[in-house]
Amino acid sequence: MIRHAVLAATCAMALFAGAHDGLNRWTQDAVLPPLLHETSVEVRARGGELLRAFPVEDGRWRLATRIADVDPTYIEALLAYEDKRFFQHRGVDARALIRASWQALWNGRIVSGGSTLTMQVARLLENGRTGSWSGKLRQMQLALALEQRLSKEEILTLYLTHAPFGGNLEGVRAASYAYFGKGPKRLTPAQIALLVTLPQAPEARRPDRGARVAQAARDAALERLEEAGVFHSEATSAARRTAVSSSLKPFPATAFHTTERARLEQPEQAQILLTLDAGLQNRLESLAASHLNRLEPNVTIALMVADHTSGEILASVGSAAEIDDTARKAYIDMTRATRSPGSALKPLVYAMAFDLGLAHPETLIKDAPVRFGTYTPSNFDGQFRGEIKLREALQLSLNIPVVSLLERIGPERFMQRLERAGLQPQLQGSKAGLAVGLGGVGLSLHDLVTLYASFAQHGRAVTLSQYAPQPTSGQRVTASAAAWQVGEILSSAPLENAQLNHGIAFKTGTSYGYRDNWALGYDGRYVVGVWVGRADGTPMQQAFARSTAAPLLAQVFQYVAPQIAPLAPPPPETLIVSNAQLPQPLQRFETRDALKRADASRPDIVFPPSGARLAADPELPLILKLRGGTPPYAVFANGEIKALGLHSREASLGPMTQGFFELSVVDAEGRATRASIEIR
Known part of the structure; x- marks a missing residue:
């Protein structure tokens, strides 16, 4: 220890023994190491909250840190503890070096350090050693050079980002998340004192390896910070009574699937900003997870919420299960997985029928046995209801009426409308058949939320995005009146867990074999999608969307906004009349074969x-x-x-x-x- 003190004193005197011009030349000759070390990729929410960070290539957590990211009291404490004259010296504090050396000689041990924050930054950037003449001189030379080329704020920022805090933690933000489970924007005196003292001996004082040692070092730092006037005695007394936790906290991993995709889509970006609402995302992840115990084994849930007025995705839950739940295959993002939509596509069939002038919500249609070539559709319950209005057929989600409508529309024209809406439908064969209206086409939850957003936006296509709002094509998916008619029908059906007059236009869907349960809905501003099923595609045991997905849909709307935004009023051209007031061809719907027979x-x-x-x-x-x-x-x-x-x-x-x-x-x-x- 005495040898180090003598070395420090000798270096300090050497700095001022030479000529001023020589010192400048020596400083200017310094070759600085790279200042921009790789920092962790961070994915942030719309409000700037950290959703997820990724370690750098060597597995270290090194989060870029600005002065504004840190509690101001921590900065005050850091300077009081490490470098009181930081804003006065030019990289090397000769007074501090000489004082530290004489204190060490007098006491026989190191009492205070003479290394400035700038010198510590120099050592961190170069990963250099300080126990030799050459190492200490090199550190001083780099510190002087840094002060000539960088501002004090830039040097402090480098320290905040690179200071060691034990293990694979570098920088105060990484340490704060690991030891406290939060960012360093607001810290307690106990937390500030621990963060101040850790870089002095990061491995020896790691709380996760030795909580006692860490607490002793923290308490000693609290005493020094009280003497320096950073904390008053009451605060330090309360801080000493706070135990140091020995467990590391997990780094934020909110919106796991969305952040993973964002990193792959923008590999060059160190900071990625998403449109997700962090508070809403966290609430919906908790809501979805709480519903898992109500479902069959190995069943999971996916959710999506978007603002259909802007196309911004506000929340996306790819799986309600913990990411390491292999039984539920939680690593699969079920918002993007291709599945059968079941009855969730029926509203588009009705909208197209209204749009093309083939039918009206008050048009009567036969719900009776029918055959189209070799295809004989049947209703889910096996019953037939005879002549029924189209609005009732849609609310009851009957199969025969929707297939009859699609036979007149044409499956190929229907598929073209899906693509015009911005969807990516997947067919098993090369040609679409009438079964596409009942779910015989592969779509994702993202696709279906996109489709329902177009209904909410008066029949125009909406481009959903997790990044900044994207310009939409504005392509017409259906006529405005047809979109309103569908919304008016869907909002008239009762919805469990919602108010009696809920104002949500929604539709459920259950695919063949109970493999997929869907609920899609929208109000005047938001569109929501819910999927329930097994990620491996195996059937559930008679799980109906109306009892699994629909109640969850209503709860999601309660989480999204305190009040339901009203749906838009009908466009002026909308024909709102009874069946008897309709033109004769619209009073009753006939299939193509029936029309041929009539001819x-x-x-x-x-x-x-x-x-x-x-x-x-x-x-x-x-x-x-x-x-x-x-x-x-x-x-x-x-x-x-x-x-x-x-x-x-x-x-x-x-x-x-x-x-x-x-x-x-x-x-x-x-x-x-x-x-x-x-x-x-």
Whole structure:
């Protein structure tokens, strides 16, 4: 120890024994080591909270640390403990070196150190030794050079990032997370004292290896910091009564799957900012985990929440289980896994039927046995309800009506709409069949949340992103009125765990064999998706989405916002009438085969449809369009003959005067049809 003191004193005197110009030349000749050591990749939430950090290549935790990241009292304590004249000296504090040397000579042991923070930074950057003449001189030379080329704040930042705190921990932020389970922004006096003293002997004082030694060093530091005026006596007394924990805390690993994907997608970024809301993410991870004990063995849960007005993903839970739960395969991100959506796709079929003018929510449709070639769909419960309104068929999630609608729409056109919405559907075969409307296509939870976001956004495609809001294509998925009609139907169904008039447009889905339970829903601002199932795709035991996923969906909305945002009002062009007020072709829906049979039987007036109101124009004739029946036809208007022996399915009735008209058509077999119209 005495040898070190003499060495320090000799170095201090040597600094000032030489000429000033020589000292400058010696300092300028210094070759600085790299100042930018690799730091841990950090993924942060929208508010800047640390979601997850990744160790550097050699397994060390080295988190980049700014002065603003640390409790100001820690900075005050650090300078009081390590380098009182940090902001006055130029890298080497000759007074401190001489004082430390004479104290050591007088006491026979080292009482105080003479190394400045800048000298410590020099040693850390170069990983150099200080127990020799050459090592100490090299450290001084680098310290002087650092002071010439960097500001005091930059030097302090280097110390905060590189100081050793035991094991693979470097920097005060890494130490704070490991020893206290939090960042160093707000620290107690006991925590500050421990962090101040650890770098002096990082291995000997590691709390996880020797809590007694660490506590003794901390208490000694508390005494010195009280003498320096950093803490008052009451604070230090309370701090001494706080035990030092011997267990290391895990580093943050919130949103495990999302942060993992972010690191892979942005490998060059050291700081990655996501749109996730840290508080919401943590609450939903806890909520999902708490539901696991209500489910069958090895079943897990995935959740997603997005703001459909901006496309920002606010929360994403890839698996509710702990990441090391191999039985539940928690390492698989089930928000991106391709699964069968079951009935969750039905709203798009209905929206397309409304959009294409094939049907209306009040249209009647037959829920009865039907065959399409070799395909014979059936309802989940095996029952048939006869003639039923489309709104009720959607709320009851009946299979036969939706397949009948899809047969008229066309499976290929349906698949094109999925892609237009930004989804990535996966088919087992090369061609889509009618089963796609019942879940016969692979989609992810991310896909389905994207689809329901388009319903919420008046039928326009929404690009969901975990990064900054992305510009959307604005492609039209469905007409605005059709999207509103679907939302109005879905928001009218009861939802367990929600208020009676909950205002959430939602749909559940259960795939074949109970493999997947889905619940998708949206209000005026947020869209939520829930998946329940086994990651390996094995069936559950009669688990229905309405009893597993739907109640959880309602709870997620309660976590997202204190109140449900109201859905948008109907667009002006929306037709809101009863079935009796609909145009005749929309009053009852017929399958393609039924229409063909109708074409071969009675005649039908396609235009103008019954109930139409047309503007009078003395120069333009009214064109009558027919289908079905057997020509020649006879056409009458209010009993007056307009055409006889008509073989074409179009006829000009000439300009029509204002008034009400009863149009009648009789075919060669004597079969008749009528339409009532108004010319005004």
